[in-house]
Amino acid sequence: MPGLTPLELWQETGRDRTMGDTLLRLAGPPGDWRSGLVLGPTHEEVITELARAYLKSYKQLPITLYQIQTKFRGEARPKSGILRTREFLMKDAYSFHDSKESLDREYENLYAAYCRIFGRCGLPYLAVEADTGAMGGDVSHEFMVLTEAGEDAVAISERGDYAANLERAQAAPPAAPADVALQPIQEVHTPGAGRVEDVCRMLGTRPQDMLKTLVYQGTEGAERRIRVVALVRGDHEISETKLNKVAGTPLELADPETIAAVTGAKVGFAGPQGLIDRIDKLIVDREAAVLRNAATGANKTDYHVTGINPGRDFPLSGDKVILADIRTVVDGDLAPTANPSPLRLRTAIEIGHVFKLGTKYSHSMGATYLDQNGSAQPCIMGCYGIGLNRIMAAAIEAHHDDDGIIWPMSIAPFEAQVIGLDPRDTEVMRVAGEIHDQLAAVGVDVLFDDRDERAGFKFKDADLVGVPLRVVVGKKSLAAGGVEVSQRGVEGKQTMSLADAVRWVIGRVREEMAALTPK
């Protein structure tokens, strides 16, 4: 597919706007050919353009197309070496279907294929439930490699029956509210206590007995400004990913002026009581909704209130009210499973992501096929990506020691390396060259170090680069009866004849590859 893609395709799906600065647009004068091109950050639009041109009949479905290509995304801040770069390599696949069931089957196929690919790459990976973000669609899984070097967070249950990206992870639903007597609202003077900890210290209460009241603003539809109040328990952090999804539009924390206009108080003294008529939406976290006799802001600078009760003091139903899970889980929360165990938070590298897209792209771009009744239907789509650079990064994170990389055989740049230790010794170099040629002749991917460098230098380089198998030829090894073989990351080395060394390498390659091949 093209790397430079027509801007008009992105306008058709609206992603020229929603992707914002992620899209690299060529800058040309109005009407100039450059003004109409975008360097592709992903290829849903392009593949859908191909689909609407060529997929006309249900008889052509299902079909899955893939490519390996350079992508470009205007990341706000590229970082972590090869992990997060503006330009990167992706293997991306797209599937087209005439039914949800067909999509489900192919999703399962590709999910399983991706598991085999990552297993074959020697990666300790994990599939987790994921948020679909700006891609759209409903169901999605990410493939993660757990490592400190990662920049994603995942929640995994101790029992191992639940794993999700932190953006999506949910805790078990809250228990029913405690059966206690409801207290009246009482106003308390809390000068300068804008933060939850300050209020707790002054009132002698705990964060989990407080309501955090957050004012957000955004736009709805074309241009209409909206104000949204979100409630979470005092000890919880709001998840803006979840909040935006529930609100159906991107929200941002309101500026101090808007907060003052909504609450009548400075930042830090907002409460949900009496606000419903002044806002467009009230979004209540399900755990905030079961609080009893909570403390929160009084909508009056330097004052808080106690004895706030959901349902009595602010509505839990009605047109403007949404009850949902909008908080980020924390380490130790219970998993939302039948037999709940605590969730643990880990950092991870995302190496692959699969989505059920549905008809988001085919509908907006008019990619339709004719079904058996002759009526036009939008294709049902899936998309499936693998970050190739990140496979390298994750493999190195997972397989290295103090001396350098230890490549899994399947993705090593070379399977074996022959080191001729003394390039000025003709016999050493003749034997080394012979081993190299014999290995190459039987299809082993072999690197030959014949540089005129000191022995230690070449050994250190070999360790650093991490080619799995090593054959060393030197005056010393020849005197000891042959050549020396060893495996990166494995203790010990052995001396054997030239012919045995060639057989040893071939055998080791075969065994390592077999060990990496899923059953």
Added chain:
RNA sequence: CGGGGUGUAGCUCAGCCUGGCUAGAGCGCUUGGUUCGGGACCAAGAGGUCGCAGGUUCGAAUCCUGUCACCCCGACCA
């Protein structure tokens, strides 16, 4: 977009706070010699408008102002 930091030899950096001889180190490079299976050693050498512009001063790498670039943290992130 917010916060912090750094620009001095090819590379990594010290020197700056507290202005003062000819601006330093390690690595790399050049030449000669020795060494040669785990990133050698000895000797001699080349190499810098101290990011840029302006100012203060008898004197600026050092202090002040401006400017440019890069890095880190955060926000954001199919």
